[in-house]
Amino acid sequence: MLPFRSRKRKKAPEPGLTQPLAAEVNQTNQENSPLSRSLAENLTTFQTMFANCTDFAYRELKIGQEQIPVLLLFVNGITDEQTINEDVLKSLVNIRCSTLEASGSNNLDMVKNVFMEIGNIAEMTTTGEASDAILTGSVALLVEGTARALKIRTKGIQGRAISETVTEGVVRGPREGFNESLRTNTALVRRRIKTPNLKMEKFVLGRVTKTEVNIAYLEGTANPKVVAEVKKRISLIDVDSILESAYIEEMIEDEPFTVFPQIDHSERPDKIAAGILQGQVAIFTDGTPFVLIVPTMMFQFLQSSEDYYDRSIYATAVRVVRFFFLNLALLLPALYIAVTTFHRELLPTSLLISITAARAGAPFPTIIEVLFMEITFEALREAGIRLPKPVGQAVSIVGGLVIGQAAVQANMVSPTTVIIVALTGISSFGIPSYSFALAIRILRFAMIVLAATLGLFGMLLGLLVMQAHLVSLRSFGVPYFAPIAPFNLKDMKDSVMRLPWWAMGERPRLIAKNNNNNRQRQKFFLKPAPPDENR
């Protein structure tokens, strides 16, 4: 029997989207029922719908000379109380001397068109629509004798103010970061790109959470195929909840089984705006400051937004350092194991002697030492992130002093190993993208095992497999390893190097593909020069 014969796997029967999800069942029958003409009937409908919801509130009042009863429905807390009191209620109460029909169906239109002092108003006809509106922070206004309702936007949820980003700090550059409110986030981008070509399309995902998701792109710059693909993939998502953009990320990425992230995310409006301007598509999710941006190439994970604000020579130098530390973070412990246990002749003699001296009396093999220290380090890092801040400091002291110093003094671990692990830890912090650093962290352990079993040969095999995997990845059709494979000289201007802004004449080719006539982003020959005195 051939062990590796590939067989057609039995496909599980598709669940079929015709069956309603569990969360859906008791809602479907209500959602499409139209509103009733009778106000009392509507009130009962909504009262049963929102039974046991203390934050649900309604207000009945009679308006105009005819004393027509109207009903306001809203949810406390997500609506702005001031708007309801001062604008909605006041404008309703102020209807005094006008003539409303006793049972006329155009009373609603009168209210909407003549009296309401609110900009954002829409009409609804079903209970489902009305309950959606109520739950997203609008006030539903129902009038006796009309089978329609008004959706008056009074959204006023208490959110975090725009504050400095936590995960992507810069020395020079804008400080503001996204917050949890989708509208604020899109506004931060709109503020930077003032053109009607910046399109924002709305999706509502999650049958229960009804999370609003917006995709933003620059029409005429973004690749229409990528935009269409993003829309298609997002519209295929049919889940009950979306609480963070990672939910979307995992459902729209190209290759689900890989350690490498294929979609970048950021909480910096300037980074997202820069991405949109070079033809990428941003995906905003309500409730999280992290905005996804597609398509992403590997190099973007090694670039920070500050690269574009520092002088280009320095930015290039920093990127080179990052590449160096990326390699250290991936390979250093493995290299240490391979060289000291298999390839002693590669070490300089004096280094061999000092490593030998340092390892004298160490009870465990190098591989165990390194794994032990690496795992300890990972635990320390994890503890440092999760624990409350005051405790976190204690952890770092205990971790640094007790594990580092005492382990060496007790002769449990050789000091060289501590140096190697510490250097690796620092190197992994040199990668700007946290999610990419996670991939490197995982792969480092694979490399350690390979190095401990097969030496440099094993490391080489591991790198080979990793490289083959990297070049096989795609992010929304764009090769992940571009612009190195496939090689593109013009796109190299912003990969390892960062050319000055006057030399960034064209957008990246692979992202803005199929837009050949619109690749140029600025005038050429913008290089500054002192004035010519002969002229």
Add this chain to the structure above:
Amino acid sequence: MRKLALIMVCISLLLTGCWDYHEVDHLAPVIAMGLDRIPESKIIHLTVQIASPEGKGGNKQTGEQAGGGGGVYTVMNSEGKSLSEAIRNLNTQSTRVVLLSHCKLVVLGKGLAETGIGEIIDDIKRARESRRTNWIITTDKTAKEILEKDIVLEQVPARGLDFILQNFNQKGRVLAMNFNDFFARLNGDSHVSFTPLAQLEDIDKEVTNKLEKAVSRPLDSQEKPKTLTIGKTAIFNNLRMVGVLNEDDTRAHKWLVESPKGSSITFAYAPQAQSNGDKGEIMLDITEGKTIITPQISEDRITMNIAVTIKSALHETGTSGVKVRDPKEIEQLQRQAAETVKLQLEHTINTAQKELKSDYVGFAEDLHNYYPVEWKQIRDNWVNIFPTVDCQISCDVEILSTGMISNPTLGSESEE
């Protein structure tokens, strides 16, 4: 089934490849090898110097060793019918795996060098661990004595030897030879090669004795062990050591084979040498130098034209009478220096032709290169022809700089 196979492959990865896995603290890194042979005996005596940093109570924290003087090495001895057998025999006494890939140099004992090194060469060249850049030196004692000698300022003496030989490449009077150069010369047209010669000398005692004689009382200094010096050259002709060049010949030998650069010339200043008690030795530092040997075959004789050009800096005058600012004086110094060099070179070549009858300058290569056709005819008879080769030496010395001062400060004239 497929999953099972995959798991088995993964597990097998953990089992394979470990056959040459060794922790560094389970290794005995050999830093130098010494080879001796008792004449009329087949047996090779092997002495290895092994770095053992944790052996002598070092400070483990930093990997640094305490107590500067005490070396951190051990010496092991073994015997065998051949070199490789002797190396294998080391394992019978070593608790650790003998690691040869860090070996820096091989020391040939006098007995072995004189009886012939043919049989050990094969193993040295064939072994995977030996490096073509390893140094090779000879000693006039046994290699065991050399390798058991502490070298001051160094914890592992063999590394000290390594540093000495490395320094020779930049500034030294002796040509340091690595395996590659040594074998290339041995396999070359003349079949003559050479190595530096390590000696144990009682420099300290000599100095003490002389000083004691001068002050006529015993000096209040401690007796020190002998010092290891490398200042002479051992000449190998056809795998056998045939003789030793003294210090002066060694220096001239380097001028001929490589270049005079980095060396120095010392000669007596003639006009005023003994006038006012100054010794009058003038020393020139050779900053740049070139030696070009051009062979010429005429009808009845072979002539080697040796042209030496030297650019030098005045390093020391040793006398007050030298008027450095006078161009004529400088010219005279240049002439004198050239004459000194020429005399020395003539002496060295004479030693090669008459005394050792070994072409250690490499005239054979030059002839082969310039006269390939004629060389084929004289090749077999070269041993007899070599002593008859005529040498025309021309030397040109230029003094480009006089250091930080011009005229000697001790002189009667002021410096203007």
